[in-house]
Amino acid sequence: MKKITELIKEKRVYFDGGTGTVLQSMGLPAGQPPELWNITAPDKILSLHNMYFDAGANIVKTNTFGVNRLKFNNYDQLISEGIAIAKKAAQGRKDAYVAFDMGPTGKLLEPLGELRFEDAVSLFADNVKVAAECGADLVLIETMNDSYETKAAVLAVKENCDLPVFVTNVYDASGKLMTGADPAAMIAMLEGLRVDAVGMNCSVGPDKMLDVIEDFKRLSSLPVIVNPNAGLPEIRDGRTVYNIDEDEFSDYMVQLAERGATILGGCCGTTPDFIRKTVEKTKALSYSVPEKKNYTCVSSYTHAVFVDNDPILIGERINPTGKKKLKEALRNDDMNYILSEGIRQTDAGCHILDVNVGLPEIDETAMMKKCVSSLQAVTDLPLQLDSTDFTTLEQAARIYNGKPLINSVNGTEESMSHVFPIAAKYGGGIIALAIDEKGIPETAGGRAEIATKIIARAAEYGIDKKEIIVDPLALTVSSNPDGAIVTLGAIKLIREMGVKTSLGVSNISFGLPKREMVTSTFYASALTCGLNCAIMNPFSEAMMNVYHSFRALNMLDNGCADYIAYASSAPEASQKSTAQAEETLHSAVVKGLKDNASALAAELLKTTDPLVVINEHIIPALNEIGTAFEEKKAYLPQLLMSADAASAAFEEVKRTIPAGQSDSSKAIVLATVKGDIHDIGKNIVKVLMESYGFTVYDLGRDVPPETVRDCALQHGCKLVGLSALMTTTVPAMADTIKLLKETDPDICVIVGGAVLTQEYADMIGADHYGPDAMDSVRFAEKFYS
C-alpha cells in the first residue's frame, strides 16, 4: 500500500465523518465518553469504521479523540484497542488508512490557562508512543482551537515517531481560532513544523468554510483538509441536531473541492451518508496538487507578517547593547520594564520585535524563554529571536507560539551547522549575516556570495530560499568611507537574486554626531535600493518620518491614509508647551494625567534636583489624593490613575540617576500566597508603593513560603506584604509568616486581602493588617521613617 503522503499528492482523498453522532444512534448514552466503547463495545466501533470505508472513505479516525492520561488512567489500552479495531476494518481494503485521532487536552495552555507547554508536549507524547507502536498509518491532530496547543501536539508527534502528521484547526465564523490565530498564522507555523497536510474541522458547516478555504488556497503549499460539521447545532426536543442534510452538505463539499480542498470528510453531525454523497459528487472533479507558494513570512499566535515590498519595522529596543536601563532590568529580573518596552514598540507601529537578552552575568537561555513567553502574553507581534548562543535560540524557538524570525545565522560552518537544524525542526525565517570565517567582505559582490553560500547550505536542511532574509551588514561610515555604498550595492544584488533583506540601519552612523540625521538618510537610501526589513528604533521621529514618507511615495499607502494619520497624530511642539503650561507636576499627578506628569517631570528635572522633584512635587501630590481617598472624597480608580502618573514621573527621575545607583533603601517584598491566584489587590499595593518610591520585589501570585523567604534574604529586605483573597489560602499565609519569623524575627509582615480582618491578622502573627492599599503605604512609610 502506498504511503498516505504519496496518495494525497496523486488524488483526492476522503476522511470519514462524525463518530459521536453515529455511536449515539447505536445507543451510546449522552454524556458517556465514546472511547470507552473501544473496550466495552468493540463490535460497534468496528461497524462504525466499516460503514465509513463502505461509504468511500480512505481514512478512518480511531475512536480516541478525547483520550489522554489526564482523563483516562487506561489511556494506553483505549488507544491500542482503538487502533486495533480500525486496522481490522481497514484490512483487505484498497487505499484504506488508519489515522490515530488526537484531540485537545481539554486544558488551556499558559499564559491564558495553567497547562505548561512542555507538560502539554509530554501529555501528547504519551499518546503518540502508543499509537506508533500499535501501527497507525498517520496521526490526525484535530479540533484544535489554540495555536500553542497545536504546536505542542505536532512536536510530540515529530519527536516520538516518523508517522505522517495531518492537522485540522477549528475556525469560528470570524475565520479565527478561539485564541485568535487566522489561517495565515496557522499555515506559517504548521508548514514550518513540517506537517504533511493542514486544514479545518468542526465548529461550523461547509457553507461557513467557503470563505476560509480561500486563504488556504492562496497560502498553503500543503494539501488542504476540510472536515466540516453538518451545519450548526440546534436543540430540538432536547436533542442536538444539525441544520444541513447530506444533499446540501455534499453540494457545499463540491464547492470546497473546486476551491482547493483536496482531502474531504466530515465532523460532528455527519454520517456515512454524508461521506457517500460527497464522494459521489466530487470524485470526478479534476484534481491538482497545491502549488508551492513563494512568499516569506513569520507569524505570532494571531497573524502572519509578510516580508515583501511594504517595508517591515523590527523594533530594536529589547537589546541591552548601549541601553543601561534595559541592562539593569535584565539583571534585576524586572519583567515589567521589558514588557513595557515591548508594548511601547507595538503601539509605535513595529511589525516584529527583536528580543536579545544576552548579558554575561545572567542565564541568557532562561531569561530569553521568560521574555518570549511574557512578551507573547502582552503583544501579538511576531518576535525576532536574537542570540549568538545556539542553546538559547533552540529553546526560544521551541517555546515560541508561532513561526519566529531567527536572528541569526552567518556564513561560518559552525553557525550554519547549529542554526539550520533549529529552523528545520521548529520553522522560522532566518536572518543571514553576510560574514563568514574570513570576515565581512569589502565588496557588495563578496557579501552576495556569502548569501549564496548560506542559501545553498540551508537547502541541505530542506530550508527554502524564501526563508532566508539576508543582512548585508552596515559598517560605520566614520571609519569605512564606502560603508554605505557597499551595503546599498549588496542590497541591490541580493534583491536581484530574489532574496529578501534586512539591516540594522543605525550602525551606519556610529561615532558621528547627530546620528539620527545620517541614519535616517541611509534608511531612506536603503529602502530605495529595495531593503525589506529594518531593525530600528521606532521612537525615532526621523526614522518614522522616512518610513511613512517612503510608503506614501511608493504607492504602498492607499490614499496616503497611514501617512495622514501619522502626521496628524504628532502634536506640534507649541501645542505641547501650551498644554503643559497650564499644568504643574503636582496637579498632573493629582488629576492622574500620566503623559503630562511624565513630560512635566522631565522639564522640572532640567532645573531641579531629583530628590526635590520627588519630595516636594510627587509625594505631596500623592499624599493629597491619598488623603482624599481616605476621606472618601476620591475613589480607587482615581487613586490608581494618580499612582500611574506618579510612576511615570518617577521613571523620568530614574533616568537622571545613573544605573545601579537608585535608592533601594525603601523596599518591600510582595506576594499573593501559595494557592491563591487573585492578585489584583496586591497589584494595587504594588503600584502605590512604586509611586511612593519604594523598590518593590513582586513575586506574583501562588507563591510558596520558601520563595518569599529567599527573596527577603537575598535583598536584605525587612518588609514583606502578603495578600490572599480566598479563605482557603489563609493557612498558606500563616505558614509564610511562620517561616519568615523563624528565619528572621525582625522581618515585618503586612497582610491584606478580601478575607482578612484584624482578628485574622493577629491570629496568624502578622505585624500589620492593611485594610486598603493606602493604609499599607502609610504603614510602610512609617516603617522606614
Place this chain on the structure above:
Amino acid sequence: MITSSPEDIEPDINELAQRLGTARGYKDDLIEACLKSLRDHIDYKCAYIRIPVDLSRENICSFDFAEMKSRNLYDNLKGCSESFVFAVTCGAAVDRYLMKLKVTSQAEYFVTDALASTLADTFCGYAADKMKAGLSCRPRFSPGYGDLSLSVQQPLLERLAARDLLGITLGSSLLMSPMKSITAIMGIRNEKDN
C-alpha cells in the same frame, strides 16, 4: 448559541460601582475610555441546553449529565421540571488585553477588569432573557453560589461542549479560562405554577 455585538451590552452602572468601590451611579472619563477600548476585545458567546431536572429526592437535583447535591439549588428549582443550563463568555482576547493593561496601567487594569466582570454578568442576563422567550423562569443560579459546589463545573461544561463552542476550559482550582465566563442553571417553572 446566543451572541451579541459588544456595543449592544451596556454595563450595569450600579454593579460596576460596587466592584470599583465608588458611589452608586458613579461614572467618569476613565471608565468611558476603558469601556470603549474593552469593547474592541470582547466576543460574547453563550451556549445553552434545555433539559429535564428531577427533584424527586430531597436536596438532590438530577440532570442528564450530573447529580448535584445542593439545598440552595434545590430550593431555587422547586416547581421546575425543566431547566436551562448555560455558559457565557467574553472570550480569550479580553484575558490577553487585561494582561497587557496590567503592565501598562494599573488604573486602567483595575477599571477594565471590573468592567469586564460586569459586562459578563450583564450579557449573562441578556442571554437568559433570550432563552426564556416568554417562559416563566426562576432566577439563574451559578456553581459557587450558596452550597452548590464548583466541582459541578466540569460535567456542566462538558455537557455544553463549552470547550468547542465557547473555548472555555477549567483550571485545577476549577476557575474558568477565559476568566470572564459564567455558568448557570435557570429553572423553567412548570406551567401549572406559571
